[in-house]
Amino acid sequence: MKSNKSRWHGVFTLFAIVIIAYIDRINISILIADRDFLSHMGIVASDRAAQGLLATAFMIGYGSAAFFLTPFCEALFGVRRSLIYGLLLWGSVTLATPFFDSYGALLLSRVFLGLSEGPLFALASSYIKSYYDAQENGKPNAILNTGTGIGLALGYPLISALVVGIHWQASFVVLGLVNILIGIPLVLAFISMPVAPDGAPAKPTFTQACAKVPTMIHGALQTRNILLMAAIATMTLAYLWGSGSWLPSYLKEARGFSFSEMGPLASLPQWASVVSILLSGVLLDRIERRNVPMLFSASALLVALSIYLAINAEDRLVAVGFLTAANFFWGLSYPGVLALIQYFSKPEYTASSCGVALGCAGLVSGLMPLLMGWAIALASEGGDAKAGFFVGFALLIGTQVVIVACSAVIWLRERTFFQAAAIRA
Secondary structure, three states, X not given: OOOHHHHHHHHHHHHHHXXXXXXXXXXXXXHOOOHHHHHHHOOOOOOHHHHHHHHHHHHHHHHHXXXXXXXXXXXXXXXXXXXXXXHHHHHHHHHHHHHOOOHHHHHHHHHHHHHHHOOHHHHHHHHHHHHOOHHHOHHHHHHHHHHHHHHHHHHHHHHHHHHHHOOHHHHHHHHHHHHHHHHHXXXXXXXXXXXXOOOOOOOOOHHHHHHHHHHHHHHHHOOOOHHHHHHHXXXXXXXXXXXXXXXXXXXXXXXXXXXXXXXXXXXXXXXHHHHHHHHHHHXXXXXXHHHHHHHHHHHHHHHHHHHHHHHHOOOHHHHHXXXXXXXXXXXXXXXXXXXXXXXXXXXHHHHHHHHHHHHHHHHHHOHHHHHHHHHHHHHOOOOOHHHHHHHHHHHHHHHHHHHHHHHHHHHHHHHHHHHHHHHHO
């Protein structure tokens, strides 16, 4: 068993990998505002659906890998080797992307990038479950999920600077090298899992690993409230991907900010989520796990209100302020999603349970950038970009309504569950 200090080294390594992953993911969100990139890939600047499909393609790969590959990776390779292989694959795909010169090839590369990143959070959850008790997993989950906000916050200005200062191709080269030259050495140095009872790490054969996968998926599907948690995870990621994919274009085209202003302003909501995610880690370890759904409901209502005020604001800086507030409230519940799945799941099925929830979430939430793209295009037919983005961002309010409903059901179920357990006792 790792010492109290060394287990945190693993958490911060996973935190760094999440940062890298999220900079990778939003690279395209910045580049679809660059006409040189669009021209090179054969994408029409006004084709919002095609641009949104790039983010959706990533999420299709991401969701498929999280659902189907996570149990196999955990059974055959384990957490450490799976992370190394994932970093190597997504670094290679990123490095190769500048050599593509067609929309189809770019779309396929986004699917492969999603496949390579898909198991990341489920594997990280397995690590956290192995070294932290249920009532102390709030802080490690918060640190892990802070990487999401920091990755986006650093990514927007970083990619913008590389595009303006060098060329759009530089963004892929830099990110690919970071994956391979920084991510892999960190995993080798700081990630290790508990050994098997006989003192040696379990090393199943390929056949044994394949045989274990159906059992692991079945066990994951038996996790308490797993379908409701999958729905909450789906809507949580739908907000993240919908807002993250279209925020740069919204600021530039609907609110009139320049390309150089767009990057720093788009990072403000992400820094707000970093602060709230860290705050959430403290709150989670002070809240009984059965009451965490109430936190989901409260934050979702505040997110919905903030988005509504943002898209109705006349002043563009006020709009940025409300969007920043929306991300802050969103971050209050984000770490609780994985923390609650870890709480509901058995240790041997934790990665698979998270994989099931995040896999479903990835596949469904991946449609949000595409849906928003269609909505923006349809509502902008008269040439009013602001009206188009109003309709697109209004879809995000619906995601929060679903979270409120699912959270209420889980809270009621858990209340009944503990009352029944008390009677039996």
